Amino acid sequence: MAQLNMVQAINQALAQEMARDDRVLLLGEDVGRDGGVFRVTEGLLERFGRERVLDTPLCESGIMGAAIGMAAYGLRPVPEIQFLGFTYSAFEQLFAHAARLRSRSRGRYSCPMVVRTPYGGGIKAPELHEESTEALFCQVPGLKVVVPSGPYVAKGLLLAALRDPDPVLFLEPTRLYRLLREEVPEEEYLVELGKARVARSGSAVTVVAWGSMLERALKAVEGYDAEVLDLLTLNPFDSEAIVASVQKTGRLVIVHEAAKTCGFGAEIAATVAEEAILHLRAPIVRVTAPDVPVPLAKLIDHYLPGLQQIRSALDEVLQY
Amino acid sequence: MPEVLLADFQIKRLEVLNEKGEADPELLPELSDAEMWRLYELMLLSRIFDERAVALQREGRIGTYPPIRGQEAAQVGSAFALTHKDWLFPSFREMGAHLTLGYPIPQLLQYWGGDERSQKVPPGLNIFPFCVAVGSQIPQAAGAALAARYRRDPVAVVTYFGDGATSKGDFHEAMNLAGVFHLPLVFICQNNQWAISIPLKGQTASASLAQKAIAYGFQGVQVDGNDVFAVYRATRQAVEKARSGAGPTFIECLTYRMADHTTADDAGRYRSGEEVTFWAARDPILRLERFLEGRGLWTPQKREETAAQAAAIVDAGVAEMEAAPPPAAAELFDEILATLTPRQAGQRKVR
Ligand SMILES: Cc1ncc(C[n+]2csc(CCOP(=O)(O)OP(=O)(O)O)c2C)c(N)n1
Ligand SMILES: [Mg+2]
Numbered sequence: 065m066a067q068l069n070m071v072q073a074i075n076q077a078l079a080q081e082m083a084r085d086d087r088v089l090l091l092g093e094d095v096g097r098d099g100g101v102f103r104v105t106e107g108l109l110e111r112f113g114r115e116r117v118l119d120t121p122l123c124e125s126g127i128m129g130a131a132i133g134m135a136a137y138g139l140r141p142v143p144e145i146q147f148l149g150f151t152y153s154a155f156e157q158l159f160a161h162a163a164r165l166r167s168r169s170r171g172r173y174s175c176p177m178v179v180r181t182p183y184g185g186g187i188k189a190p191e192l193h194e195e196s197t198e199a200l201f202c203q204v205p206g207l208k209v210v211v212p213s214g215p216y217v218a219k220g221l222l223l224a225a226l227r228d229p230d231p232v233l234f235l236e237p238t239r240l241y242r243l244l245r246e247e248v249p250e251e252e253y254l255v256e257l258g259k260a261r262v263a264r265s266g267s268a269v270t271v272v273a274w275g276s277m278l279e280r281a282l283k284a285v286e287g288y289d290a291e292v293l294d295l296l297t298l299n300p301f302d303s304e305a306i307v308a309s310v311q312k313t314g315r316l317v318i319v320h321e322a323a324k325t326c327g328f329g330a331e332i333a334a335t336v337a338e339e340a341i342l343h344l345r346a347p348i349v350r351v352t353a354p355d356v357p358v359p360l361a362k363l364i365d366h367y368l369p370g371l372q373q374i375r376s377a378l379d380e381v382l383q384y
Numbered sequence: 385m386p387e388v389l390l391a392d393f394q395i396k397r398l399e400v401l402n403e404k405g406e407a408d409p410e411l412l413p414e415l416s417d418a419e420m421w422r423l424y425e426l427m428l429l430s431r432i433f434d435e436r437a438v439a440l441q442r443e444g445r446i447g448t449y450p451p452i453r454g455q456e457a458a459q460v461g462s463a464f465a466l467t468h469k470d471w472l473f474p475s476f477r478e479m480g481a482h483l484t485l486g487y488p489i490p491q492l493l494q495y496w497g498g499d500e501r502s503q504k505v506p507p508g509l510n511i512f513p514f515c516v517a518v519g520s521q522i523p524q525a526a527g528a529a530l531a532a533r534y535r536r537d538p539v540a541v542v543t544y545f546g547d548g549a550t551s552k553g554d555f556h557e558a559m560n561l562a563g564v565f566h567l568p569l570v571f572i573c574q575n576n577q578w579a580i581s582i583p584l585k586g587q588t589a590s591a592s593l594a595q596k597a598i599a600y601g602f603q604g605v606q607v608d609g610n611d612v613f614a615v616y617r618a619t620r621q622a623v624e625k626a627r628s629g630a631g632p633t634f635i636e637c638l639t640y641r642m643a644d645h646t647t648a649d650d651a652g653r654y655r656s657g658e659e660v661t662f663w664a665a666r667d668p669i670l671r672l673e674r675f676l677e678g679r680g681l682w683t684p685q686k687r688e689e690t691a692a693q694a695a696a697i698v699d700a701g702v703a704e705m706e707a708a709p710p711p712a713a714a715e716l717f718d719e720i721l722a723t724l725t726p727r728q729a730g731q732r733k734v735r
Contacts, residue, residue, distance in 0.1 A: 089534070115534055121564055126523045126557030133527025133541075136512070137471070139534065141527070153553070160517045161524065168513045170504035171719040205728070206720055229722035258725070300725030 068248040071241045073215035074104050074180075077222040078142065080252055082112050085140065088226060091118040092127055092144030101146055102182060102241055124150050128157035128179070136165065136173040140226065148183035148235065149192030162231040163206035178225045182238040183211075184276045184321060185368050188361040194238070195358055196275075196322040201233050202299040202331070208232040209298040210257060213278035215246040217296060220255030228257060237276035244279065260302035262309075266291040269315040269381055272306055272332055274298065277319045277369065284374035288382075298328055306332060307340045314345035315381040321368050324352040346384035349377040395595040397606040397638075400613035403666060405674025413617045417681060423464060423612050424676060427456040427669050428687075429694040430480035433489065434643075436698045437479075437496060441647040445706070446497040450477045454610070454642030457668030458574045459544075460484050461615030462637070465623055466542060471510040471532070473525035473543040475518065477574070481544065485509060489701030490708070497705060501715075510539075519545055519552035522571070526558045529567035533629075540626035542570045542619075548579025550596065551587050559634070563600035568626035570619065571597075571634040574609065576641035581654035597634035609637030610668035640666070 068076065082088045090096075090105055096119035099106030109117040120127050124145055131143040145151045151158065158179070165175045185194035201209050210225055210232055212218035218236070225232040255261075260272075263282060268289035273281040278294045285292055291309050295301055310316050316336055318329035329350040336348060351369045359367050400411045415423070434453055440446045452459060459480030466472065466485065474481060482492055487509060494502035495514060503513040515521035525543035532539050549555055550573060562569045573593055577584045590596060597604025607614040615637055622633035640663035644651045651660075676682035713735040717728055724732065 118530070118565075121557075121560050123523075123557035123560065125520075125554055126526065126561050129520065129523025129554060129558065130527030130530060130561060133473070133524035133529070134531040135527075136524070137528045137531035137535075139531045156517055156520050156554075157523065161515075161520060165513075166721065167719045168500065168503050169719075170501055172503070172505045172507075173512070174722070208721075300727065303727070 065247040065249055067245045068215050069242045069245050070212065070215045070218045070236065071102060071104050073219040073248045074222055074236065075106060075108070076248070077219045077226070078105065079108060079111065081223060081226045082108065082116060087138065087140040088142060089116050089118065089134065089139055090142045090144065091120050091131065093120060093122055093146050095119060095144050100144065102238070104180070104236070105144070124154040125157050128154035128162065131177050131179070132157060132161050132165065132175055135175045135177045141177045142226070143177065143179050145179060145181040147193045147195070148181045148197065149195040151179070151181060158207065158233075159204050163204045166230065167206060174229055175231045176229050178222070178232045178234050180234045180236060182241070183235040184237045184239055185358055185364050186239040186276070191360065194364070196320070198235055198298055199322060199326060199328040199331070202328055206230065207299065208257060209235065211235045211237065211275040211296065211298060213237070213275055213294050213296070214240065214244050215248050217255050217261065217294070219248055220253050221257065221296060223252055224254040224257050227254070232257070235275065239276045240279065255296065258297045258300045258302060260305040261294045261296055262291065263294040264290065264292040266313070268313055269317060269378055270306070270309040270313045271317045271319060271378070273319040275321070277321050280369065280371060281319050281374060284371045285378065288378050290378065301331070303335045303339070306336060310336050310340045311343045314343055316344070316348045317351060317374070317377045317381060318348065319351045319369055319374055321353055323355045324350060325355050327352055346381040349381055351377045393595065393598050395592055395598070395604060395606065397608070398614045398618055399608040399611055400617060401611045401671055401675055403671060405671050405678060407613065407675060411613070411617060413613055413620065415616075417679070420676065421681060423460060423616070424672055424682070425690055425694070426460045426464070426484050427480070427612065427672060428690055429697065430456045430460060430483050431669060432691060432694040433479060433483060433492075433698050436702065437493065438643070438647060440493070440702065441496070446493060448646050448648045449496045450646045451643035452477055452479050454640045454663060454667065455574055455576055456480050457612035457672070458609040458615055458637035458639045461612040462542070462572050462619040462635070464616055465619035466540070468508055469510070469537075469539045470623060471512075471525070471528050471539060471541040473512045473521040473528070473541070474514060475521060475545050475549065476514040476516055477546065478544045482511065485511065487511065489698060490704035493701060493705040494708065499708070499711060501711060519549035519554040521545065522549070522554050522558035523561065525569060526561040526567055529562070529569040530565060532568055538627045540568055540570055540623035542572060542623065544572045544574065546579060547573065547575040547577065547584055547587055547593060548582065549573070550593055559597065559600040562632040563602050566631045568629065569632040570622040570626055571632065572619065573634070573636045575636050575638050578641050578645070578655070580645045580649065583655075592636060594634060594636040602632045602634065604634040604636065606636040606638055609639030610666050610671060612668060612672055639668070
């Protein structure tokens with residue numbers, strides 16, 4: 065089996081689905097000739113031609129809006145927004161339209177599309193290139209939010225997202241693009257949306273993470289009897305898996321690289337408070353970035369949750 | 385070095401009928417008497433529907449409603465040039481276009497009555513739901529046009545929007561996409577000269593909206609939007625051009641919003657009665673009547689008959705709309721996703 069990084073795994077998923085389904089089209093800035101600024105779509109223009117891989121003008125709202133029209137027409141567009149921070153100018157299309165087209169038209173139209181975008185910090189890029197505002201998108205009913213944590217799940221989740229009948233925001237943790245290599249089967253396989261994965265089992269504390277923080281959480285728990293859940297889909301998120309794990313361990317640490325206030329950890333903590341509070345043997349702890357804008361490179365290590373912070377949280381709940 | 389002239393553009397205005405109802409025989413579209421009469425019936429139906437909707441709002445039987453009074457020629461004339469295969473991306477003030485394409489009247493009223501079920505567009509009509517977020521439907525139309533071309537479907541995609549919408553970024557992004565990709569797309573701007581209280585000159589310093597198309601590399605034309613034949617002629621040409629792969633067109637229909645912005649608005653706060661009177665004298669329905677009278681097709685008696693028929697159609701629509709049972713609470717969850725999330729499914733159960 066081939067060892068692939070996440071860029072290659074995503075590229076393979078796109079290529080396989082485009083070969084299988086002629087409704088799948090890519091559109092975005094620099095996705096064609098350049099193969100995307102991270103080379104995720106490299107070779108796809110050559111293979112599938114200009115009608116299936118569209119280099120668009122620089123227009124995030126236009127890209128998102130056009131994708132909605134394409135999806136309603138019966139295609140399965142895959143718009144790429146070059147960085148999560150640039151989806152902000154496409155919020156109206158995504159929130160007011162993509163997420164609501166099915167309900168607004170009571171099912172006459174739907175919006176099967178996968179919005180791909182790199183996200184997250186730690187790549188020494190300019191401002192707005194390292195955002196992790198995933199929770200903003202989870203507040204919007206009608207939109208699914210998926211975050212892979214490595215090459216294997218990235219391929220399977222993307223294939224599942226491409227076959228989903230509703231719009232999916234697919235957040236690709238930029239720091240992981242080339243950091244990890246894993247065995248990725250050549251043949252197609254699906255990783256079901258809405259299901260968390262037990263990345264490591266344990267019995268004394270549950271750690272919930274996703275995206276690039278999974279890798280960090282797994283490192284941090286070495287030497288602890290910790291169960292690590294990789295959430296994979298944030299909306300709809302697998303509350304059952306979290307509750308089941310907390311019922312077993314009695315302790316919960318949530319790790320995310322987004323700011324704390326109204327971060328997705330708040331939703332998880334509230335859910336556990338509602339459904340499993342009597343199983344808790346210690347307060348829930350969130351290890352997150354502080355409530356400040358994502359800084360540039362010189363301060364980023366003070367911003368992103370580090371191994372030490374995660375370990376302190378583990379010690380805190382274990383010694384409570 | 386002498387300066388080089390880079391661009392020197394012209395922008396045209398199309399008029400077929402003058403205010404006396406006299407047509408330029410060269411420009412009069414080839415329509416049979418029956419088709420011309422149909423245009424008249426549809427414009428009158430639109431007017432009567434509109435008056436009825438305003439009355440229903442006043443009586444508390446529907447919610448806030450945006451009148452189309454004065455814009456019947458722009459809406460009926462353009463929609464009359466479409467087939468049911470074409471795609472339409474409306475804003476929220478094109479009920480005349482909906483009526484022309486046969487959108488069920490009870491459903492149209494149901495929307496303004498606050499019932500989402502109204503937006504389940506009947507099969508066979510490629511009309512998008514009303515778009516309340518001004519201008520945001522325009523890039524969606526560009527996407528549908530890309531898809532139509534990819535599928536080799538010989539259809540036109542048409543999007544409607546107002547003068548205010550031309551100030552939005554989405555208008556620019558979609559016009560640009562249409563030019564770059566040479567899309568089978570027709571932009572119909574109903575320049576009714578007002579965006580709530582902001583007059584056209586507060587919206588743009590451009591001498592016309594039509595000329596904006598030039599910067600995007602395609603044709604723009606202004607038509608007299610109160611002249612149903614000019615609107616029809618320009619739209620017909622543009623949709624044929626789109627269907628044949630010859631690219632996009634921008635049509636500015638210069639018209640006038642004779643009523644308040646919505647039933648919640650009082651236009652007296654920001655515009656003069658004289659202005660409204662001036663435009664009321666240029667009512668698109670009057671102009672068509674004068675023309676039809678000159679052809680021996682119209683009499684006051686025929687207007688009354690036609691209006692009575694239209695009123696009966698609208699009355700039946702109102703009755704049907706009001707007879708529809710209200711949606712059940714669980715319908716909150718209808719069609720949110722193809723499959724509800726576990727949490728949504730749980731929430732639905734307890735409604
Ligand atoms: C994005 C957005 N901003 C503001 C509004 C509130 N609003 C509704 S209609 C309107 C004016 C629109 O003017 P125009 O585009 O000329 O269309 P018209 O109402 O004249 O048909 C405004 C400001 C809105 N619906 N959407
Ligand atoms: Mg206007």
